[in-house]
Amino acid sequence: MRFSRKPFAAVLVAGTLAVSLGACASGTTRPSTGSASPGSSMSGEITVFAAASLKSTFTQLAKDFEVQHPGTKVTLSFAGSSDLVTQITQGAPADVFASADAKNMAKLADADLVDGTATNFATNVLEIAVPPGNPASVSSFADLAKPGVKVVTCASQVPCGAATKTVEKATGTTLSPVSEESSVTDVLGKVTSGEADAGLVYVSDVKAAGDKVQGIRFPESDTAVNTYPIATVGTSKNKELAAAFIANVTSEAGKKVLMDAGFGTP
Numbered sequence: 506m507r508f509s510r511k512p513f514a515a516v517l518v519a520g521t522l523a524v525s526l527g528a529c530a531s532g533t534t535r536p537s538t539g540s541a542s543p544g545s546s547m548s549g550e551i552t553v554f555a556a557a558s559l560k561s562t563f564t565q566l567a568k569d570f571e572v573q574h575p576g577t578k579v580t581l582s583f584a585g586s587s588d589l590v591t592q593i594t595q596g597a598p599a600d601v602f603a604s605a606d607a608k609n610m611a612k613l614a615d616a617d618l619v620d621g622t623a624t625n626f627a628t629n630v631l632e633i634a635v636p637p638g639n640p641a642s643v644s645s646f647a648d649l650a651k652p653g654v655k656v657v658t659c660a661s662q663v664p665c666g667a668a669t670k671t672v673e674k675a676t677g678t679t680l681s682p683v684s685e686e687s688s689v690t691d692v693l694g695k696v697t698s699g700e701a702d703a704g705l706v707y708v709s710d711v712k713a714a715g716d717k718v719q720g721i722r723f724p725e726s727d728t729a730v731n732t733y734p735i736a737t738v739g740t741s742k743n744k745e746l747a748a749a750f751i752a753n754v755t756s757e758a759g760k761k762v763l764m765d766a767g768f769g770t771p
Contacts, residue, residue, distance in 0.1 A: 556605035641702035
């Protein structure tokens with residue numbers, strides 16, 4: 506029996522070519538990362554669950570992200586942080602979660618639904634929102650407890666509600682709200698509709714409302730500074746795109762959008 510023997514050099518060239526072709530093939534299917542350089546392809550869709558107080562800023566950040574990465578789509582869902590945690594733990598599809606406090610992010614982490622470590626990206630403090638003209642003559646936090654003043658707050662499980670309770674305790678003031686809402690935007694809505702004399706919302710909400718409300722700062726708000734964390738949800742089906750969006754939020758450009766809206770830095 507005869508064996509054909511190819512020259513060693515020919516075998517070496519063929520082997521090298523096969524390895525090179527294999528490497529090129531695998532490179533075409535490798536997904537892009539969140540730190541992809543400009544011009545690299547990134548596509549797909551992510552759903553971002555964010556605290557209601559982030560509505561205006563995240564709407565802008567999502568638009569900016571889609572422009573920077575053609576072929577991507579960011580779907581946004583806003584609500585009170587506690588409601589969003591409930592939705593995610595019950596199976597709602599989300600790729601990114603941005604909370605208005607660390608407590609609700611911790612709840613998601615305890616349920617093993619946070620991928621990696623959350624990143625703090627902004628801070629916020631409470632401000633009193635009153636209708637134009639301030640008909641109830643509110644000028645301080647203590648004024649919110651006066652008889653006849655119709656004040657609206659967030660429910661205690663919501664970050665803005667928890668912050669309100671912290672200020673009440675620090676000042677020894679007990680409020681009797683006519684209603685407790687599930688999100689800060691609902692509180693603002695009660696004020697702009699004339700259903701309340703005052704509402705406790707965030708500085709950023711007053712700024713976003715423009716001339717629809719007047720804002721009244723009070724020094725005791727510093728006793729309840731809310732820190733906003735953001736993280737990839739563990740069940741995300743597009744974690745690399747989620748990481749890229751988070752990188753955009755925490756970038757210098759993202760920080761500027763947030764600061765211009767009234768948020769502070771961690």
